Amino acid sequence: MSDTALVVGGTKFIGRHTVEELLAHDYRVTTFTRGESGNPFEDRDSVDSVHGDRTDRDALETARDAVDPDIVIDTCAFQPADVEAATEVFADADAYVYVSSGSAYDAPDVPMREDETTLHDCTPEQATDDTVESYGPRKAEGDRVVARAAEDGVNAMAVRPMLVYGPHDYTERFAYWTDRVAEYDEVAVPFDGDSLLHRVFVEDVASALRVVAEEGEAGEAYNVADRNTFSLGRSLELAADALDTDVDVVQTGPADLDAAGVEPTDFPLYTPTPAVVATEKLSALGWESTPPEEAVAATAQAHREHGRDGTVNGPDRETEEALIDAARGGD
Incomplete structure (x- = not known):
């Protein structure tokens, strides 16, 4: 039987390519979305869908119970509370991977490194905000939530993409x-x-998410960008x-x-x-760009x-x- 994967998101850009990546590696995939942006996989027998709002914990639990996923890829957690809920709901999955961002860094290091470069602080006000100005702090706090979940025994990891480009990029x-x-x-x-x-091709983000889910270490964050x-x-x-x-x-x-x-x-x-x-930490897991x-x-x-x-x-x-x-x- 194939391993099962739940992609929170999965129909627009990063999530869409992640579904294709997982299918190419023999996963049975389910997308969890609100169903508002169309479903490019509706004719694919190997892709199921569950509709719900990811900010609704009951909806996340319903998706978990319906799918019983081996791995969870979370492409659309935009507030720390989203990550906290997901790491709790999917605590028993083999792997939970949070899509963070290079914007989480708060220092102009060249290059910025996962275990050395300072992350943004995040105030309580920023944590519940949805503006561009608070995006980096919110993503950084999500990384800290992942690290705390790992301390509690959850196999949770974060991937930090730089600016993503590729087919289906709705930001244009x-x-x-x-x-x-x-x-x-x-x-x-x-x-x-x-x-x-520094940018990163969307298909390489998708492969990074799979590789980290399969090979990553709990509590760790991994940069992803063109080598x-x-x-x-x-x-x-x-x-x-x-x-x-x-x-x-x-x-x-x-x-x-x-x-x-x-x-x-x-x-x-x-x-x-x-x-x-820097991308050598991810590359050491076998990832290539x-x-x-x-x-x-x-x-x-x-x-x-x-x-x-x-x-x-x-x-x-x-x-x-x-x-x-x-x-x-x-x-």
Whole structure:
């Protein structure tokens, strides 16, 4: 008989790829969702579904009793109380894996390491908040909940992804750039395009979650990110190769940005300082990442196929053209 897996979430982005990863490794999978975003697996006999609100403890218990999962992958715990309830409800599972975030770190270490870099503190007010500003503190507190659960005998672990990209990414942050590359010959980047925000291909997040569930150590957290980092400018070059087109990446300076009324942080995937994590701890469990060329190609092609353009995530084309004009000296 196949091992059983319960994916809390499982129909949108990280969860959707996690289901596919588990199926590829012979798990019987059940998704636990509110059923509001459609079910891409409704025609798959190997995937069951249970509907409920994950913030409702009774609903979690119902899912547990219906599935009796060997492993639980929790992709949508956004408040520490969610993690606390889940580690209690699924205390008898062989493994519970919480999807945390690289945003849990509160130090600019390069690289940020699981057992060395400071995590955010989380106030009681932040713990029940749902704003962007409290996201990192909430994820960090979820990691601490996992560690406490492990002390009580629960085989609970955390995985900290950096910025995730790939097919079905509803945030469309990377899609902003693939659309620019596909539609225009010239694309502006902040400064020299060397902004280094460590990212991770979504299929690699999915494989990390499975590997940690199978091989991880209780109470531990594991970073997940591309083993080979690459800059924003390199991302555009890889996307152009994938889409069989050419692109002129236009570098911009502070005066150019000021002239166009643009802040560098207006562009998705830009970071003013390098944000990089160490990944050897996860790699030691046998995990590997997809080569950047393959990951970006799969992402760019999927975004174009599904009409994702990400235009809401950055400057509009008129503003970008003003920026390019400023960078070209008004020619």
